[in-house]
Amino acid sequence: MTQHSGHGPVRNSAHGAVRALDDVDQALVHALQIAPRAGWNEIGAVLGLDAVTVARRWHRLTEAGAAWISCSPSPALAANGQGLLAVVEVDCASGSLLTVARALAELPHVTAVEHVSGDRDLLLTVMATDLAALTHWVTRGIGTMQGIVATRTHLASTVYTEGSRWRLRALDRTQITRLADTGTPRTDTPVFPLTDLDHALVGALSMNGRATYRALADACGTSPDTVRRRLGRLFAAGMLQPRCEVARPLSEWPVTVILWGRAAAAELESVSRAVTGAREVRLCAGLTGRNNVLVVAWVKSLADAQRFEVRLAQRAPGLDITDRAVALWPLKLSGHLLDERGYRIGGVPLDARTADATRRDPEES
Template identity: 30%
Template sequence: MVMESDMIWSPLAGLDLLDRRLVHALQIDGRAPFSRIAEVLGVSDQTVARRYGRLRRDRTVRVLGLTDPLRIGLTPWLVRVRCTPDAAASIGAALARHADARWVNLISGGTEISCLAHAATPGHDDTLLLQKLPRTPQVVHVAAHAMLHIFFGKDLSPVSRSSALAPDEAAALAPSDAPAGPPPEAFEAPVPLAPGDHLLLDALAHDGRAPAAELATVTGWSQSTVRRRLSELRAAGALYYDLDFGSGRLQSELRAGLWLEVEPARLAEVGAALAGHGEVAFAAATTGATNVYAAISCKDPGALYRYLTGPVAALPGLRRTETAPIHRLLKGPGPYPA
């Protein structure tokens, strides 16, 4: 049995109540106008703007506008890189500087790297990472597994489970242009992107709250066209907003990568179960012998033990597990470092 006190790492720890409520609001809709957030939180627009400005300036949190690679015709890869003992940190730092790489972590005591990789645009899906890594002398082994389906992630995170906002407050902030319908891989064709879309999405990857006037300058569109295209891309599932927390906020708890081998017939059931576990920050189905990956956070080694021997062990169709502690986060969800 997992104790309630084991759950969960939260990037909101250490923030005051208003900041926690603001961050929860931004996780629900990263591009919500400050006026709407202020109305829900019961404070002034200026207070919300000032608070977010400070959080971003201190590198506590920033909003990013990110693309769902599956929805725009890209294949995301979950990559594990085993290095010589003296090389993992430097290779990991080099990967973190590359726009193809997201969620770059040192794992297994700092001798291995894990990351999510995909090309920046369709038509260039042979990522530089997958081409060059095997030829790096200090790299001993590279394993890359295609990501097929996300059970929990994208615009959902541990913050989504926060109780900082009451249910009615969270509902009031839900975006009207959020995608609905089948998952990305169920669509017959990806969302087509024009050159202006790439400029727009690249700007949002730096700052998900960039003003419409700034985005209009970048794309050469009118502000009304920018707003319309943002809504279209979001409704189609190609664009979502996530929060990038300063790496120092992610080090206080025990974090680990969890690779599971699951009977194919139970894959969806296991994914749904993992999505409901408070310890899970991300979960996806992949190719390979281990066909499910989850990023998890627990309070301490005892909590991790209870999680592995409780909820994980009870998953249906589970054949094998592998756990690798995350030693250090080198890069979060966006293509560009903070």
């Protein structure tokens, strides 16, 4: 996986295609979804393979853009007052959609960019350090970009589940338990203020969640021991979320559906918890605004999208679905750039602080 310490994009060179995941590949991806930073010896022992074999398999998948491991700040940071997450709808002028989408995908604080069906052209997921930074970027940054006609911003009040918890189902319960025991345990360590080094580590890990302490130290200009201590503390406090992703065509759920809905304020948490129990759901978040629930799910087909909505209504009858869309092309996911098929072709290291950049414009000082 490419290493990168700056804010610019990293792009893969040409690579061989992976058209399907065999049983071993599926087991490997499932294992890394549970324990993204576990050693190859540990992974191999659980899968009944040697470390060299699993490492070679993983290298093949990453080189093909078929699977990758990223890392992002957890919702615990926002809950602690360190940053926020927003969903921004973007309407583009005729003929400008692709240009606008690619420009937005290059921004480190825009974690996801999706071209979607329905009443908006693009759907963005955006990190910012605070409301002032987000407002300034929406008005002075994206608000002045050529080709954008209108934007609508919704704040995520609570994230009930997100992509790091989504799983393939290739392993048995015993294997899952063994892998879960290899991860960094969450402790009572309180959330603490991020330092510049922590932000640099987030950026580097967002491009390669399995990067070694030595590689991270080289990228961030510090020592491996310092990296080990900082990451140990960050993971123990639940401030980082590594996640293993797979190209959508290689999963059983190649279609991404996005649902907006409403629930009574008193029922919002119970409804959202019910929604998160659905296997297909990758994201469920509470939003500010007329629609106060956002659901993102992977389903098997367009026809299955309708069946999923029926199943969701049965699971969470207190949720009234008011709008729906299908992701036509997710150009960016958790910092990683994807082609039209959903394979990784590069990435932009995550950094919520870049939303603040327009406030430091020398012409305004």
